[in-house]
Structure formats: C-alpha cells, structure tokens
Amino acid sequence: MKRALVILMLLASVLAAPVLAVTPSEMLSDPALEARARDISKGLRCLVCRNENIDESNADLAADLRVLVRERLVAGDSDEAVVGYIVGRYGEYVLLKPTATGANLALWLAGPAMLILGGLIGWRFVRSRRNASAESERALSPEEEVQLKEILDR
Amino acid sequence: MIAELGHFALILAGLVALVQMIVPLIGAHRLWPGWMAVAVPAAILQFALVATAFGALTYSFVTSDFSLRLVVLNSHTAKPMLYKVAGVWGNHEGSMLLWVLILSMFGAAAAAFGRNLRPSFKARVLAVQASIGVAFYGFILFTSNPFWRLATPPMNGEDLNPLLQDPGLAFHPPFLYLGYVGLSMAFSFAMAALIEGRVDAAWGRWVRPWTLAAWVFLTIGIALGSWWAYYELGWGGFWFWDPVENASFMPWLLATALVHSAVVVEKREALKSWTILLAIMGFGFSWIGTFLVRSGVITSVHAFANDPERGIYILAMLAVFMGGALTLFAARSGAMQAKGIFGIVSRESALVVNNILLAVSAFVVFFGTVWPLAAEIFFGRKLSVGAPYFDAAFTPFMVALAAILPIGAMLPWKRGSIARTMQPLWGVLALSMSGGALVWVLQTGGSMLAPMGFILATWVIGGSLVDLWSRTGRSGGAASRIRRLRNLPGADWGKAIAHSGLAVAVIGIAAMTSWQTEDIRVVQVGERFSHAGYEIELQDVNQVQGPNYSSTMATMAVYRDGREIALMHPEKRVYPVAQMPTTEAAIDNGIFRDIYLVIGDPQDGGGWAVRTYIKPLANWIWSGCIIMAIGGLFSLSDRRYRVAAGARRQRTAPSAGVPAE
Numbered sequence: 001m002k003r004a005l006v007i008l009m010l011l012a013s014v015l016a017a018p019v020l021a022v023t024p025s026e027m028l029s030d031p032a033l034e035a036r037a038r039d040i041s042k043g044l045r046c047l048v049c050r051n052e053n054i055d056e057s058n059a060d061l062a063a064d065l066r067v068l069v070r071e072r073l074v075a076g077d078s079d080e081a082v083v084g085y086i087v088g089r090y091g092e093y094v095l096l097k098p099t100a101t102g103a104n105l106a107l108w109l110a111g112p113a114m115l116i117l118g119g120l121i122g123w124r125f126v127r128s129r130r131n132a133s134a135e136s137e138r139a140l141s142p143e144e145e146v147q148l149k150e151i152l153d154r
Numbered sequence: 155m156i157a158e159l160g161h162f163a164l165i166l167a168g169l170v171a172l173v174q175m176i177v178p179l180i181g182a183h184r185l186w187p188g189w190m191a192v193a194v195p196a197a198i199l200q201f202a203l204v205a206t207a208f209g210a211l212t213y214s215f216v217t218s219d220f221s222l223r224l225v226v227l228n229s230h231t232a233k234p235m236l237y238k239v240a241g242v243w244g245n246h247e248g249s250m251l252l253w254v255l256i257l258s259m260f261g262a263a264a265a266a267f268g269r270n271l272r273p274s275f276k277a278r279v280l281a282v283q284a285s286i287g288v289a290f291y292g293f294i295l296f297t298s299n300p301f302w303r304l305a306t307p308p309m310n311g312e313d314l315n316p317l318l319q320d321p322g323l324a325f326h327p328p329f330l331y332l333g334y335v336g337l338s339m340a341f342s343f344a345m346a347a348l349i350e351g352r353v354d355a356a357w358g359r360w361v362r363p364w365t366l367a368a369w370v371f372l373t374i375g376i377a378l379g380s381w382w383a384y385y386e387l388g389w390g391g392f393w394f395w396d397p398v399e400n401a402s403f404m405p406w407l408l409a410t411a412l413v414h415s416a417v418v419v420e421k422r423e424a425l426k427s428w429t430i431l432l433a434i435m436g437f438g439f440s441w442i443g444t445f446l447v448r449s450g451v452i453t454s455v456h457a458f459a460n461d462p463e464r465g466i467y468i469l470a471m472l473a474v475f476m477g478g479a480l481t482l483f484a485a486r487s488g489a490m491q492a493k494g495i496f497g498i499v500s501r502e503s504a505l506v507v508n509n510i511l512l513a514v515s516a517f518v519v520f521f522g523t524v525w526p527l528a529a530e531i532f533f534g535r536k537l538s539v540g541a542p543y544f545d546a547a548f549t550p551f552m553v554a555l556a557a558i559l560p561i562g563a564m565l566p567w568k569r570g571s572i573a574r575t576m577q578p579l580w581g582v583l584a585l586s587m588s589g590g591a592l593v594w595v596l597q598t599g600g601s602m603l604a605p606m607g608f609i610l611a612t613w614v615i616g617g618s619l620v621d622l623w624s625r626t627g628r629s630g631g632a633a634s635r636i637r638r639l640r641n642l643p644g645a646d647w648g649k650a651i652a653h654s655g656l657a658v659a660v661i662g663i664a665a666m667t668s669w670q671t672e673d674i675r676v677v678q679v680g681e682r683f684s685h686a687g688y689e690i691e692l693q694d695v696n697q698v699q700g701p702n703y704s705s706t707m708a709t710m711a712v713y714r715d716g717r718e719i720a721l722m723h724p725e726k727r728v729y730p731v732a733q734m735p736t737t738e739a740a741i742d743n744g745i746f747r748d749i750y751l752v753i754g755d756p757q758d759g760g761g762w763a764v765r766t767y768i769k770p771l772a773n774w775i776w777s778g779c780i781i782m783a784i785g786g787l788f789s790l791s792d793r794r795y796r797v798a799a800g801a802r803r804q805r806t807a808p809s810a811g812v813p814a815e
Binding site: 092094097098102114 | 272396497502517518532533535539676757
C-alpha cells in the first residue's frame with residue numbers, strides 16, 4: 001500500500017507541470033529567515049525524487065516541505081527544531097547528511113579508520129624498502145636481456 | 155533483415171570470443187605457437203562482428219524500424235537525427251551493446267598494436283579480454299537482447315527520455331564506456347601477468363598507456379556528464395554525488411592511482427602487488443558501477459532500464475571474475491616481490507601517499523554510496539547519504555592530495571630531502587599563501603573554501619611550472635633552457651599539464667561554490683531588474699514549436715553599464731510523446747563568470763517567475779578536466795620514447811650496482 005502510494009506520488013511528480021524549485025511566492029520577506037530556510041532546505045531530501053534536496057527539486061512534495069520549513073521558522077523554531085520536526089514526520093530518510101548515531105558511526109569512521117590502516121601499511125612498506133638488502137635489485141634474466149635487445153633494436 | 159543480420163553477428167561474436175578465450179590460453183600453457191596465434195585474428199574478427207551488430211542496430215534506429223522493440227521504446231520519427239543515433243546507447247540494451255563493442259575494440263587494438271608483447275603474454279591478455287566478452291555476450295543475448303522483434307509493430311515510437319536528448323549527453327556514454335571498458339585492458343594485463351607469475355618493469359611499461367588512455371576517456375566522459383547536469387537540470391549544479399555519478403567517479407579515482415603506481419613499477423620495480431590489485435579493483439569498480447546503474451538497487455535518473463534479474467546476472471559475473479582474480483592474486487603473491495630500494499623521503503614514498511589518499515577516498519565514496527543499502531538490510535534503518543556527507547568526508551582527501559602534490563612531483567627517485575626539494579618551491583608557497591590571504595580579504599568574510607582553493611591551485615600550478623623549469627637543468631642561459639623546455643619528453647609535459655588541469659578545476663569548484671549569487675523573482679514582460687551589477691530585461695515570452703517538443707521561450711537582454719552584452723533565451727519545453735517537461739537554462743558563458751537564466755511559470759498576478767544566477771569561474775571546472783585529459787594525451791605521446799629510455803636505464807643501472815644517488 002505504502003509502495004503504491006510512493007509510485008503514485010512519483011508519477012504525479014513526473015507528470016505535473018514544471019515549476020521552479022523555489023518559487024517567488026514561497027519566499028519569506030525577511031531575508032535572514034529566508035536564508036536560514038534555504039540552508040535547511042539544502043540538507044533535506046525530496047522524498048519522491050532521485051537524489052535531490054527540496055531546495056532544488058521541482059516536485060510538489062518538495063514545495064510542500066519548503067513551505068512547511070518556512071512556517072516553522074516563522075513560528076520561531078530554531079534550525080535544529082525545524083529539522084527535528086521534519087525528521088519526526090518523515091523519518092531520518094529525509095536527512096541528506098546522515099546522523100552520527102548508532103550504526104551510522106561506521107559511516108563517519110570508515111574513512112578515517114581506513115586512512116589510518118592504509119597509512120600504517122604504507123609506512124611499514126616504505127620502511128621495509130629502505131632496509132631491504134641491495135641484492136634484491138638483481139640483474140636481468142637472460143630472457144629479459146634478449147627482449148631488451150629486441151626493443152632497443154626496433 | 156538487417157536486424158537479424160546484426161543479431162546473428164552478435165551470436166557469432168560470442169562464439170568467436172569463446173574460442174579466443176580457450177584456445178590461446180591452452181596454447182600459452184603448452185607453448186604451442188599456432189594455438190597462441192589464434193588470439194590475434196579472433197580478436198579482430200570479434201570486433202568486426204560486434205561492429206556489424208552495432209551498425210545494424212544503428213541502422214534500425216536511423217530508419218525508425220518500429221518492428222524492433224528497442225526502437226519503439228526509445229525512438230520516434232520526429233526526433234532529430236543526432237538523437238536517433240544517440241538513442242542506440244540511450245537505453246539499457248543498446249548501451250550494453252556499446253559496452254561489448256568497446257571491449258572488443260580494445261581487444262582488437264591490443265592484438266594489432268601489441269607486437270612488442272611476449273607471444274605467450276599477448277595470448278593470455280587477449281584470452282582474458284575475451285572471457286570478459288563471453289560473460290557480457292551471454293548477458294546481452296539472454297537478458298537484454300536489443301534485437302527483439304515485435305509481432306505487431308506500432309505506427310510510431312515512444313521517444314527517448316527528453317533529458318537525454320542533448321548533445322552533451324549524446325556523447326557522454328561513449329566516452330564514459332571507453333574509460334570504464336578501457337580499464338578492462340589493465341585488468342587483462344594484470345590477470346595475464348598473474349597467470350604467467352611474472353610482474354616486472356616491462357609489465358608496468360605495457361599497462362601504463364592503456365590505463366592512461368582509459369583514464370583520459372573517463373575524465374572526458376565524467377566532465378561531459380557534469381557539464382550536462384550543469385545546464386540541463388535547471389539550477390546549475392555540477393556534481394550531485396548521485397550513486398551513478400559515484401559509480402563513474404570511483405573507477406576514475408582508482409585509475410588515477412593506477413596511472414601513478416604503474417610509474418613506480420616501471421621505473422623502480424616496486425609497488426607491484428599493489429598495482430596489480432589496483433588494476434583488478436579499477437575494473438571491478440567499473441563493473442560495480444554497471445551493477446549499481448543497471449540493477450536499480452539504488453534509484454537514480456540514469457537507471458533508465460533497471461531490472462533486478464539483470465542486476466543478479468551482473469553481480470554473479472562480478473563475483474566470478476573478482477573472486478577468481480583475487481584468488482589468483484593471493485596465490486601468486488610470491489611473484490610480486492618488490493625489488494627497488496628507496497628511502498623514506500623519496501618519489502616512491504610520495505607516490506605511496508598519493509595512492510593511499512586516492513584509494514581511501516574511493517573507498518569513502520563507495521562506503522557512502524552503498525551505506526543506505528547496507529543500513530536498510532542490516533540495521534533496518536531507511537536513510538539517505540547525500541551531498542553534504544560526501545562534501546565533508548571526501549574533500550579533505552583532495553586537499554591533502556593537492557597539498558603534497560608539488561613536493562612529491564619534484565622529489566627525486568630513491569632518496570631525497572624535503573629541504574632541498576622545497577628550495578625552489580618556497581617562492582611558490584609564499585605566492586600562493588599571500589594570494590589566498592588577498593582573496594580572503596577581498597571576499598569580506600564568508601567561508602574558507604575560496605581562499606583554500608586558491609592557495610592549493612596556485613601552489614599546484616606554480617609547483618608544476620617550477621618542476622618543468624628545473625628539468626631543463628642548471629647550466630646554460632635562459633634562452634638555452636627555454637629551448638630545452640621544448641625538447642622535454644611528453645611525459646614531463648603531460649604531468650605538468652594534468653596537474654595544472656586539476657588545479658584549474660579546483661579553482662572553478664571553490665569559486666563557484668562560494669561566490670555564486672542567486673536571484674528569484676516575478677518579472678513582468680518589459681520589466682528590468684538588476685542583480686550583481688547586471689541589468690536584466692524580460693523582453694518577451696513566446697510559444698515556439700520544436701521538432702518533437704513545444705517550448706515556452708523567453709527573450710531576455712542583459713546589460714552592463716548601460717550596454718547590452720547578451721540576448722538570452724531560456725526555455726521551458728514539453729515533450730508530448732514522452733509527456734515530460736524539461737527546463738532549458740540560457741547560459742552566457744564567460745571566462746570569469748556565467749550568467750545563468752531560468753524561466754519559470756506564469757504567475758497569477760501576471761508576469762513570470764525568473765531565476766538568475768551569476769556563477770563565477772564556472773567554466774574552469776570543465777576546462778580543468780579537459781586540460782587534465784590533454785595532459786594524459788601528452789603523456790601518451792611519450793610512449794615510444796619511454797619504452798627506449800626505460801630499457802636503456804634498465805640495462806645500465808644494475809651493472810653499475812645500486813648508485814647511492
């Protein structure tokens with residue numbers, strides 16, 4: 001049922017007439033408040049779109065969310081409260097920047113952990129090359145000598 | 155008839171690939187020259203057959219043969235000729251046919267130009283290349299056949315997705331595939347070397363041009379895609395961290411690492427196992443990219459024909475090939491002992507750092523791309539990983555990479571000293587730092603992004619110039635050094651040009667991200683408004699009929715200091731067959747800024763919604779990518795010279811013992 005709804009919404013968003021992402025009528029007259037609204041919008045996902053935030057999306061649902069964000073701001077909510085309100089209604093799926101809680105810690109720590117691991121392996125390798133014995137730079141095998149001659153004579 | 159011919163040619167190509175996979179491999183194992191020699195004509199025949207199949211499909215599209223299912227789904231008689239042709243690969247089946255066309259083309263090129271390869275090695279390379287082909291022919295013929303006929307052909311087709319009807323996107327897939335599939339050569343070379351149990355300097359020399367060519371194509375392909383997104387999606391972003399963009403970006407990062415590490419194999423016989431692993435993983439990521447796009451596990455605009463069944467087939471192929479490759483890799487680790495000796499401060503070490511940064515950044519992109527899938531399967535959390543995450547997690551790697559680049563590029567092989575390498579670079583560092591400070595003061599507050607980008611870019615470009623200059627030697631006057639500059643090998647020029655291209659792209663990204671301005675308003679016809687020093691007038695809005703769409707086209711004049719500098723026509727189009735609207739922004743390109751206009755809906759109270767962006771240095775982003783690609787071409791042009799030079803040194807160095815530099 002939920003799935004059918006999503007498909008319906010997707011269809012609706014595709015067939016709807018094109019509208020601008022942020023329309024002039026949506027915008028708040030207070031520039032400071034509007035700037036905050038734009039900032040918040042850039043971090044929220046348009047639920048029926050592929051990979052767009054609501055600030056850039058043309059979908060009707062994104063427009064509704066933009067209006068909702070502005071309503072909360074006008075009502076005096078802080079930025080965090082607005083985001084919390086939207087997440088409360090739509091789940092963490094709307095957050096384009098995932099939280100760093102629970103399993104998501106892996107997402108944020110994977111890069112640094114891998115960098116440290118790569119750095120350690122790289123360091124050990126580089127050190128081992130410094131200490132390697134000179135004999136490991138051996139001369140060419142006879143076969144290689146022949147091939148080398150071929151290349152040079154070409 | 156023509157379509158059946160193409161179908162038949164495709165089946166034959168699959169059979170030829172089967173022969174090319176088995177016979178030369180046995181020949182190479184038993185050292186039977188006749189069996190090994192089968193690989194060359196087979197590779198060329200296979201290419202000719204796929205080209206025939208591709209030609210047949212193109213013919214069906216061009217003549218709008220609506221008895222073919224694929225043509226019905228993706229074409230229309232009213233569509234312009236360019237998009238009829240582009241429609242061949244603007245869909246799943248056709249793009250897979252393009253995949254094997256390019257795969258067999260690379261195989262045929264290796265067969266034709268690989269005269270200096272050892273016969274057994276060449277036979278194995280072509281056999282591995284054919285084995286990839288066999289897997290994909292099976293995939294195409296059994297799950298995504300482009301030559302399927304319809305029993306009752308309709309009168310007309312359903313048109314190509316209007317978003318894809320665009321010159322930038324018409325050429326984006328061929329370039330991207332040349333890059334993706336070009337990495338299959340690196341894979342085949344790696345597998346052949348592992349089967350032989352022999353990885354040496356010659357291997358590094360052979361694999362590098364192929365990787366470099368793939369890298370050049372991939373760079374151009376990604377730039378075209380990004381440029382398309384910039385002007386087509388209607389608000390002028392250049393990178394979305396969309397799963398499919400990431401799918402092309404990960405192979406690019408690994409190919410970049412591979413191009414660098416192959417130099418170490420070639421010149422110093424070190425980093426062998428790592429380079430082989432990169433060659434395997436680079437192509438593996440191309441494959442994962444194909445899986446992500448085609449299976450639809452991660453929805454995206456590009457996943458135009460996704461299907462779980464196809465996804466499973468691709469995943470199974472990936473598992474077999476990657477599993478086999480990595481097993482062989484583990485079994486042959488003994489053959490890849492490093493030989494070169496080098497100090498902790500040396501070009502080798504710098505390239506190790508370069509490779510760590512590139513590989514880990516590719517890993518970060520991969521992790522972020524598949525995390526939503528993993529989180530849903532294992533933790534039951536439905537979440538998104540979008541641009542803000544990638545910006546935060548990926549950017550530091552690129553900053554670190556650019557920061558060490560000029561030093562690493564100038565460090566000598568074997569053993570060096572930071573102090574001595576830095577000597578000619580201090581001036582560049584001072585220049586870029588003061589330039590960055592100036593930028594920071596001029597922009598009056600705001601983020602550190604633009605000053606940082608400026609510092610890094612000047613540092614990299616200045617460093618490249620100093621590097622080039624230092625290569626002309628110390629003796630002689632300026633005139634003779636300039637003369638020597640002209641005679642420097644292509645690889646030196648390629649390196650300097652490609653690194654500078656990266657810097658140009660960095661400046662573009664930093665400037666556009668931090669300084670772009672935007673204006674959204676309702677404008678009456680005939681009204682003028684000003685934004686960021688420009689006066690813009692909405693002169694007229696008309697309905698215009700295109701070949702296969704109808705358009706609402708505005709005429710807008712842009713004035714600066716009272717003089718008209720541009721007349722622009724932003725459009726809104728509706729494609730009636732596909733029932734899809736698109737926005738066509740009007741862009742006035744400039745070296746220092748783009749003016750980007752978008753026309754929106756008519757308003758209730760009269761007038762039109764209009765968006766205006768001024769995007770500073772936008773074109774530097776794509777110019778930077780093109781400069782990078784040109785650098786790659788310069789390096790490629792050095793190939794023959796490098797073969798001889800590398801061989802000469804290899805002859806003298808070991809006999810003279812190990813010079814302590």
